[in-house]
Amino acid sequence: MTELENLRKKYAQSQKITEKFKEELSERTLRELENNTIIADSIPMKQIIQKSLKLAHIGASNILILGASGTGKGLLAKFIHKNSNRREDPFVEINCAAIPENLLEAELFGFEKGAFTGAAEIGKVGLIELAQGGTLFLDEIGDMPINLQTKLLKYLDDKQFRRLGGTKSINVECATISATNRDLRDRVQNSLFREDLYYRLSSFTLEIPSLCDRRDDIPRLVRFYLEKYNKKYNRSTHISSKVVAQLQNYSFPGNVRELKSLIENGVVLSEDASLDSYFANIEKKSSPFLPVLDMPASSKPIDLSETLREVEKQLLVKAKQHCETTRQMSLYLNICQSTVVRKLQKHGL
DSSP, X not given: OHHHHHHHHHHHHHHXXXXXXXXXXXXXXXXXXXXXXXXXXXXHHHHHHHXXXXXXXXXXXXXXXXXXXXXXXXXXXXXXXHTSTTXXXXXXXXXXXXXXXXXXXXXXXXXXXXXXXXXXXXXXXXXXXXXXXXXXXXXXXXXXOHHHHHHXXXXXXXXXXXXXXXXXXXXOOOEEEEXXXXXXXXXXXXXXXXXXXXXXXXXXXXXXXXXXXXXXXXXXXXXXXXXXXHHHTTOOXXXXXXXXXXXXXXXXXXXXXXXXXXXXXXXXXXXXXXXXXXXXXXXXXXXXXXXXXXXXXXXXXXXXXXXXXHHHHHHHHHHHHHOSSHHHHHHHHTSOHHHHHHHHHHTTO
């Protein structure tokens, strides 16, 4: 009887900890959604928002969000959760690339007492279990270790799993959203990602365009972050429409994350109320190298269009020598990946 009473107390303690975690996760998600918003003035982003709302309203699961780093994949996942019928339940996020491989399984599935050396005396609830009734967001899913992908696939199929060191199956019903900036098809071909898991996770796919493909969103993003950081740092800075137009011509290889960082730095570091001078030299940072051209010595007229075309081709060739993928080339040339692909096709490269 004493042993049973001790087990009952430990179980009650474990349940209290679980409920506390769920409450904290829900409160944190709401705070993040209040402090951030999705700007959708451009046609590509409006289409993404429409699709996201439709998926949220029908209670869709196994949604895969694609996009370059810094485009806002995590924010879109929270947006879908907020507009679904699961909004009152937890939104649990885990970054598959940020947690060491030997700890990731324990974080996802939890563990029982004594499951391994150093395990807590009462065990630990896994993040999947915490997402009961809500949404599980698997960020950077492309970096999940191959051996753990099998266990994740089994859970997605059966909605059941066992904690590390456990013998009892635990049922968890929650929506699953995944995100990655990697090419999962390429990783499947290179045996780095399970093909069956890829198809399981991508019942619905949303691809967020890079910021250079949604330039119409930049003015409102600038105003949003300017207001946010003015309030945060008790400043009253402003930016002229001329500088905002210049920002629209910048490629932003770091996407929205880079824009956000630029605005915050400007608000904090600028000595003047106007940030125009702070952003005056932004274009100087945009080119990693300058081409060397052999200009003709004669007075023969120069065909500007043909010369620019040749310069563009030289830059693409040089970028291909330094980079392995079009994504790396886009960062090297400071242009969008879609632009790189289009120009490679144009020049037959």
